[in-house]
Amino acid sequence: MEPTSFVVFLSSVLFVIGALGVLLRRNALMIFMSIELMLNAANLAFVAFAQRWAQLAGQVFVFFVMTVAAAEVAVGLALIVTIFRTKRSTSVDELAQLRG
Amino acid sequence: MNVADLETVLPFLLLATGGVALLLVDLAVPQARKSLTGWLAFVVALAAGVSALALVSGKTMKGFAGMVQADAFAYFADVLLCVVAALVILLSLRYHTARGLMRGEFYPLLLLSLSGMSLAVHAADLLVVFLAIELLSIPLYVLSGFARPRLESEEAALKYFLTGAFASGFLVYGVALIYGASGTTALGDLRAALLDNPALTSDALLMAGLALVMVGLLFKIAAVPFHFWAPDVYEGAPTTVTAFMATATKAAAFLALMRVVAGFAALSPSLAQPFEVADALRPMLALIAAITMIVGNVTALAQQNVKRMLAYSSIAHAGYALAGVASGDATAVLFYLAAYAFATLAAFVVLIAVGSTEGNEDHRYEAYAGLGRRAPLLGVIMALAMFSLIGIPPTAGFVGKYFLFRAVVASDLTWLAVIGVLTSALSAAFYLRVLMVLFMREPETAPEAEPAALAADAPRMVAAYVSAAAVLLIGVFPSAVLALLTGGELVALVR
Numbered sequence: 001m002e003p004t005s006f007v008v009f010l011s012s013v014l015f016v017i018g019a020l021g022v023l024l025r026r027n028a029l030m031i032f033m034s035i036e037l038m039l040n041a042a043n044l045a046f047v048a049f050a051q052r053w054a055q056l057a058g059q060v061f062v063f064f065v066m067t068v069a070a071a072e073v074a075v076g077l078a079l080i081v082t083i084f085r086t087k088r089s090t091s092v093d094e095l096a097q098l099r100g
Numbered sequence: 101m102n103v104a105d106l107e108t109v110l111p112f113l114l115l116a117t118g119g120v121a122l123l124l125v126d127l128a129v130p131q132a133r134k135s136l137t138g139w140l141a142f143v144v145a146l147a148a149g150v151s152a153l154a155l156v157s158g159k160t161m162k163g164f165a166g167m168v169q170a171d172a173f174a175y176f177a178d179v180l181l182c183v184v185a186a187l188v189i190l191l192s193l194r195y196h197t198a199r200g201l202m203r204g205e206f207y208p209l210l211l212l213s214l215s216g217m218s219l220a221v222h223a224a225d226l227l228v229v230f231l232a233i234e235l236l237s238i239p240l241y242v243l244s245g246f247a248r249p250r251l252e253s254e255e256a257a258l259k260y261f262l263t264g265a266f267a268s269g270f271l272v273y274g275v276a277l278i279y280g281a282s283g284t285t286a287l288g289d290l291r292a293a294l295l296d297n298p299a300l301t302s303d304a305l306l307m308a309g310l311a312l313v314m315v316g317l318l319f320k321i322a323a324v325p326f327h328f329w330a331p332d333v334y335e336g337a338p339t340t341v342t343a344f345m346a347t348a349t350k351a352a353a354f355l356a357l358m359r360v361v362a363g364f365a366a367l368s369p370s371l372a373q374p375f376e377v378a379d380a381l382r383p384m385l386a387l388i389a390a391i392t393m394i395v396g397n398v399t400a401l402a403q404q405n406v407k408r409m410l411a412y413s414s415i416a417h418a419g420y421a422l423a424g425v426a427s428g429d430a431t432a433v434l435f436y437l438a439a440y441a442f443a444t445l446a447a448f449v450v451l452i453a454v455g456s457t458e459g460n461e462d463h464r465y466e467a468y469a470g471l472g473r474r475a476p477l478l479g480v481i482m483a484l485a486m487f488s489l490i491g492i493p494p495t496a497g498f499v500g501k502y503f504l505f506r507a508v509v510a511s512d513l514t515w516l517a518v519i520g521v522l523t524s525a526l527s528a529a530f531y532l533r534v535l536m537v538l539f540m541r542e543p544e545t546a547p548e549a550e551p552a553a554l555a556a557d558a559p560r561m562v563a564a565y566v567s568a569a570a571v572l573l574i575g576v577f578p579s580a581v582l583a584l585l586t587g588g589e590l591v592a593l594v595r
Binding site: 018031032045046065068083095098 | 227234238242245252256262265266270272275277279335
């Protein structure tokens with residue numbers, strides 16, 4: 001196994017942990033953290049693949065993803081704070097106002 | 101970068117700079133006159149639309165080192181998106197005053213989201229697809245929660261945010277895997293790499309990446325089984341935002357999806373041009389399209405709320421458009437999305453008129469009883485919208501479905517076209533139910549809204565006339581719209 005494969009394997013483990021976290025956690029903040037983990041798994045994969053292809057592009061992508069993640073944090077935390085003010089809870093199970 | 105590069109994303113640039121500038125200008129606009137911000141945003145959207153219309157018949161160009169592509173498809177979608185956004189702005193002026201939402205930041209956010217959509221339709225690189233999808237989504241998360249502290253709106257925003265961000269996680273990890281397998285994220289290079297190197301077409305890393313990217317994009321267009329967020333978000337968000345999401349977001353995400361699919365067209369030998377979908381992808385897309393059409397229409401049948409019914413209707417129509425993607429005919433899909441957008445917008449005009457005049461926004465079927473007789477104009481517009489969504493001639497919906505199913509049959513997916521026609525027939529049941537309630541049922545309690553108030557707002561009525569006229573004119577003169585798409589040279593989604 002070439003060295004980058006280990007890093008890619010690690011990133012896939014992080015991605016799966018993140019995805020499972022989104023599906024299993026019930027707290028909006030924990031779900032959000034799991035999503036961030038998924039994005040960072042992608043960053044790790046980008047860096048590893050940039051190494052494999054000996055390109056700078058893959059490393060530059062990481063900056064784009066980090067910027068997007070920062071924008072998401074700003075909006076996401078604001079939304080979670082707003083709903084906490086109204087409901088005094090951040091559990092997604094209690095978000096049951098809208099039903100079919 | 102040079103000036104020619106800037107021209108390839110001119111509508112995007114106008115919208116993005118306009119949105120940011122408006123954010124500053126809005127500071128100087130007094131609270132009582134926030135509709136001025138709305139009018140400025142209207143002008144920016146219209147200017148971007150006109151710039152796209154002027155460029156639509158130009159030749160296909162790539163810009164920013166192949167990151168974006170300017171072609172007839174992109175500019176056509178730009179025009180559609182800008183017109184839809186301009187109409188939504190007209191609809192929102194009175195609605196936001198009535199609902200106490202007249203805050204200036206609504207319009208810059210709308211423009212920024214629109215700029216993301218414009219970038220998405222120009223994207224020729226997977227990374228740009230990701231960035232554009234984020235740029236269109238993040239302002240929409242805020243807009244969905246714009247009616248705070250109403251709990252439904254906040255809940256819609258948080259649900260949309262969590263599912264949307266989850267989907268972007270899949271999308272960006274998929275992009276990383278595709279980059280790892282091929283060494284590029286540019287769709288044109290990817291297509292060339294697949295042609296040059298047949299071993300790549302069975303690469304596990306590439307397949308996994310493609311699957312993840314597709315999951316991310318199918319989330320955005322709300323295709324079954326990734327649709328569960330849509331009804332809640334559409335119902336909880338302010339009705340103007342729902343109208344914008346149901347029409348513009350769908351069109352932008354579909355064109356981005358088609359470009360990605362076209363980038364992988366060399367995955368396996370396919371039918372001749374202009375079909376731009378690999379045979380390996382076709383069964384999966386067709387299957388999802390079929391499930392989406394069936395689930396969307398059947399669930400819409402059971403709804404008791406017009407706004408929520410329109411949410412399921414938007415899922416069902418995503419299924420039809422996805423059938424077009426499976427056939428590989430981008431022209432038919434874009435035409436269909438335009439027809440769907442104007443019909444849905446016309447329906448939302450009626451919902452917004454009701455929401456602008458009543459103390460409590462109530463979109464249950466009972467609340468609409470007799471509305472068509474009290475306000476005949478709104479009744480006629482709703483009738484036109486429903487006929488178009490069913491696909492009855494001479495409306496746009498009929499021609500859209502005709503082109504779409506013709507393309508589907510031509511690509512050997514006759515069974516899919518049969519499902520499409522059958523579910524369209526089924527959809528008449530719930531679309532016509534709206535008209536029945538509107539015209540044939542007496543309200544149980546005295547209606548709150550005065551008939552005069554329902555038709556009073558001039559900008560809203562302009563939006564009503566424009567969307568209704570678009571539904572009819574596209575239906576009667578489809579060739580004029582098709583000329584926009586095929587007026588230039590023969591275009592390819594990815595080159």
